[in-house]
Amino acid sequence: MRKESSTNTLNRNKIHVNCGMAYTLDLIGGRWKPTILWALLGGKLRYSELKKNIPDVSERILVLQLRELEKDGLIKRLVYAEVPPRVEYELTSDGQSMRHMLQIISDWGDLHRPKQAN
Amino acid sequence: MRKESSTNTLNRNKIHVNCGMAYTLDLIGGRWKPTILWALLGGKLRYSELKKNIPDVSERILVLQLRELEKDGLIKRLVYAEVPPRVEYELTSDGQSMRHMLQIISDWGDLHRPKQAN
DNA sequence: CTCATTACTTACATTTTTGTCAGTACTTAA
DNA sequence: TTAAGTACTGACAAAAATGTAAGTAATGAG
Numbered sequence: 001m002r003k004e005s006s007t008n009t010l011n012r013n014k015i016h017v018n019c020g021m022a023y024t025l026d027l028i029g030g031r032w033k034p035t036i037l038w039a040l041l042g043g044k045l046r047y048s049e050l051k052k053n054i055p056d057v058s059e060r061i062l063v064l065q066l067r068e069l070e071k072d073g074l075i076k077r078l079v080y081a082e083v084p085p086r087v088e089y090e091l092t093s094d095g096q097s098m099r100h101m102l103q104i105i106s107d108w109g110d111l112h113r114p115k116q117a118n
Numbered sequence: 119m120r121k122e123s124s125t126n127t128l129n130r131n132k133i134h135v136n137c138g139m140a141y142t143l144d145l146i147g148g149r150w151k152p153t154i155l156w157a158l159l160g161g162k163l164r165y166s167e168l169k170k171n172i173p174d175v176s177e178r179i180l181v182l183q184l185r186e187l188e189k190d191g192l193i194k195r196l197v198y199a200e201v202p203p204r205v206e207y208e209l210t211s212d213g214q215s216m217r218h219m220l221q222i223i224s225d226w227g228d229l230h231r232p233k234q235a236n
Numbered sequence: 237c238t239c240a241t242t243a244c245t246t247a248c249a250t251t252t253t254t255g256t257c258a259g260t261a262c263t264t265a266a
Numbered sequence: 267t268t269a270a271g272t273a274c275t276g277a278c279a280a281a282a283a284t285g286t287a288a289g290t291a292a293t294g295a296g
Contacts, residue, residue: 008254008281011149011174020227021152021220029147031129031284034139047243056129058285063244083293084242094230101226102139104219109138112212126251126284149254165273176255181274201263202272238296245290252283260275266268 027072028098032057032065037091038106040075041099044090074098145190146216150175150183155209156224158193159217162208192216 016023028034032054039045039053051062066089069075074095080086091098134141146152150172157163157171169180184207187193192213198204209216 006254006281007256011254014174015149015153016231019153019156019224020229020231021156021224022227023231024223024227025143025147025152029143031133034143035133035137038137038139048241051243056132058287059244060246060286061284064284079243082242084240085244085292087243097230098226101222104222105142106137106139108216108219109140109142111138112215113134113138113141124251124285129284166271169273176257177274178256178276179254182254197273200272202270203262203274205273240295241293243291246288248286250283250285252281254279254281256277256279258276260273262272263270265270 024101027069027074028102030065030068032061033069034102036062036065036069037074037095037098037102040089040091040095041102044078044088047087047089050089069095142219145187145192146220148183148186150179151187152220152223154180154183154187155192155213155216155220158207158209158213159220162196162206165205165207168207187213 012026016026028037035054035057036050039050045053047066050066051057051059054062057065066075066077070077073092075089076092078088078090080088130144134144146155153172153175154168157168163171165184168184169175169177172180175183184193184195188195191210193207194210196206196208198206
């Protein structure tokens with residue numbers, strides 16, 4: 001939960017206003033958000049499929065990150081009135097508009113992260 | 119300070135291994151790092167100049183963020199043996215290699231962040 | 237009636253990040 | 267002698283992010 005009046009939050013908002021970079025990074029910078037976005041770039045996925053794709057995240061955190069991505073307009077949540085329930089997640093057009101950027105960020109990382117010993 | 123054995127830290131490291139995006143975002147995702155990098159894209163700056171450029175950051179946090187950027191190889195710290203002291207910060211070649219990516223991240227943000235009311 | 241399936245939620249605990257405030261070392265200038 | 271400039275550091279506190287473990291509702295299959 002955010003405390004609207006903390007210096008922390010005030011700073012965050014101030015920065016967004018004059019730094020587009022900081023704004024973008026705030027949207028995609030959560031622990032599991034890159035992985036989620038990456039998965040959804042391949043197309044629509046059910047909640048359970050996301051879970052399978054990302055085995056280390058706890059359900060609580062997965063849901064939290066999905067909710068934030070949704071609130072920020074990067075993904076859509078599609079609920080089907082079925083039993084057992086079916087919920088699918090997919091990128092919005094804003095989300096899709098990140099594709100090129102995400103690819104470049106990913107490439108930079110692949111190129112520069114320290115090599116694994118083996 | 120990080121606790122090397124917390125699930126939190128273990129997850130972070132695990133993600134880095136198979137997601138270049140997450141790795142990159144971890145390097146540039148601190149609260150003031152985008153602003154610092156943006157400033158240094160314009161060229162070398164003294165500590166005091168950075169402070170002037172980024173008036174809302176406290177000295178402690180500014181130094182912390184600079185140290186991390188340095189540890190991660192994105193900036194260099196140049197110390198001159200003078201009195202009063204002079205310390206300059208500049209991008210390393212790895213830092214420079216981010217220029218294009220940073221520009222794209224910035225552009226996305228400028229294009230998509232909610233417009234200010236006035 | 238019991239169990240499995242799906243997509244969660246709740247209460248709580250821990251870890252990490254960010255911020256506040258005061259102080260330091262060194263030297264030159266007034 | 268006192269003050270000013272520079273680039274910090276340290277002790278502490280608050281806020282935010284992440285993680286754990288257990289539980290829920292609805293329904294159909296056996």
